[in-house]
Amino acid sequence: MNKIRFVTIMVLILVLGLFSSGCLKKQSTNNPNPNETEPQLMEVAVYYLKSTEKENYLVREVHQVSKTPEAAQAALNELIKGNPVTAGASKVLPADTKVLGINIDQGLATVDFSAEVLRANVGSRGESLGIDSIVNTLTEFPTIQRVSFTVDGQAEKAMDWWGHIGLYEQPFQRNLANVFEPVIWVTAPVNNQVITSPVKISGNARVFEATVGFRLKDANGNVLNQGFATASEGAPGRGDFNAELTFKPNNPGKGQLEVFETSMKDGSDQHKVIIPVEWQ
Numbered sequence: 001m002n003k004i005r006f007v008t009i010m011v012l013i014l015v016l017g018l019f020s021s022g023c024l025k026k027q028s029t030n031n032p033n034p035n036e037t038e039p040q041l042m043e044v045a046v047y048y049l050k051s052t053e054k055e056n057y058l059v060r061e062v063h064q065v066s067k068t069p070e071a072a073q074a075a076l077n078e079l080i081k082g083n084p085v086t087a088g089a090s091k092v093l094p095a096d097t098k099v100l101g102i103n104i105d106q107g108l109a110t111v112d113f114s115a116e117v118l119r120a121n122v123g124s125r126g127e128s129l130g131i132d133s134i135v136n137t138l139t140e141f142p143t144i145q146r147v148s149f150t151v152d153g154q155a156e157k158a159m160d161w162w163g164h165i166g167l168y169e170q171p172f173q174r175n176l177a178n179v180f181e182p183v184i185w186v187t188a189p190v191n192n193q194v195i196t197s198p199v200k201i202s203g204n205a206r207v208f209e210a211t212v213g214f215r216l217k218d219a220n221g222n223v224l225n226q227g228f229a230t231a232s233e234g235a236p237g238r239g240d241f242n243a244e245l246t247f248k249p250n251n252p253g254k255g256q257l258e259v260f261e262t263s264m265k266d267g268s269d270q271h272k273v274i275i276p277v278e279w280q
Contacts, residue, residue, distance in 0.1 A: 040067040043190075044075040045140045046082065047133040047179065048089040049126060056125050058133055059086045059181040072102050072109065072144065075137050086181060092130035094119045100152070102138075107145040108171055109138050112153055124164035131165065132175050139174040146171035176204065176238045183207065183271035186259050195277045198244040199257070201229065205241055207261040207271070210234035212241050216277075218255040224248070247279075254278040 041064045050059050063082055065074050080093045098114035111134070122130060135147045148171040151157035161167050186203040189195055205212050210233060215226035224247040231239030245257075260272040 041065065042067040042071065042074075044071065044078055045137065046075060046079045047136045048079075048084040048086065049092050049122065049129050049133060050086065050089045050181065051126075052088065056129060057178045057180040058129055058136070059084070059089050060136075060179055060185060061085055061089075062185075070102075072104065072138055072141055073099055075140070076102070076111065076134070079133065079137050092120055092122055092126065092133055093117060104143055107143065108148065109144045109146070110148045110150060111138070112150045113158075115152055115157070117151060118157075118162065120162050122162075127162040127165040129178060130162070131167075131172060132178060135172045136174055136176065136179070146173055148172070179238060180206065182273070184212065184259055184261065184273050186257075186273050186275055189257065189275055189277055192276055192278065195279050197248065197279075198246045199277075200242070200244055201257070201259065202240070202242045203259065203273075204238055205231045205261070206235050206238045207231065208235055208264060210239055210241075211262070212243075212259060213262050213269075214243065214245065214257060214259045216245060216247050216255060216257050218249065218253055224255070249279050252278075252280045 043062050044065055045060055045062050047058045047060055050057055061084060063078050065078050065082075068074050076099045080091070080095065080097050080099070082091075084090060094116050096114075097117045100112040100114055102112070103110045120127070120130060134149075138144050138147050148155075149158045149161075149167055158167050184203060184205045184207065186201070188200055188202045199216070201214055203212075210231040211228055212231055213226070213228045216224045218224060225245055227243060227245055229241040229243035231241040233239030255277060257275040257277055258269070258272055259275070260269040262268075263270050
């Protein structure tokens, strides 16, 4: 009797072991690398050249790149290697250009490029905008207000730069006067940010009479509040804008902030930017 009971127990243990092994194998198949995490990304703003039959100008794009403490260098690498998404936009810097280093000291970023940077061939207007594309990309970072260039570690090699535009007046400062697209961009809040009242709204616009409208909607489309801000300069110039918007949601939820220009012709929203947000 004891022998039969012993055999029965052993069979049960074997069956349970096989079952557990199957479950573990199934879990392993569903998640083959449980300790592996998805790569972290960050957003950088880069400026590309766009040419039409009538004019040349810059466009600002926000790209996702691998997260790194060397954010300024990552932004320049994206400016060189990344692909513009705006129709008609193009890169100024030659694709084989290398960023040999960036030194940031008291707001001045000195960028050392490889000699390939000197091969750009975009005409005098394109050269001027190309310099602005680099400077504007770097001055997106609050620690950088001015930018200078060297080539292979030597400032003298950079002086003639691309032939038409020399670098004798460097360091350069941020210049958004020739950034025509997008008409409006928002720097705060960011996508999917958890906001509280009052929410701070900031960005840049190229709009008539410098007037920027905004409204906050809940998930059902109800307007929680709305208002307007005045940019520091109106079209055809560009200007920064800053504002605060108070709101009183009944419950935690999600919605969207809409930032736009109001048409003088029919009052419709123009160049609208939508930022998804949530609140507790």
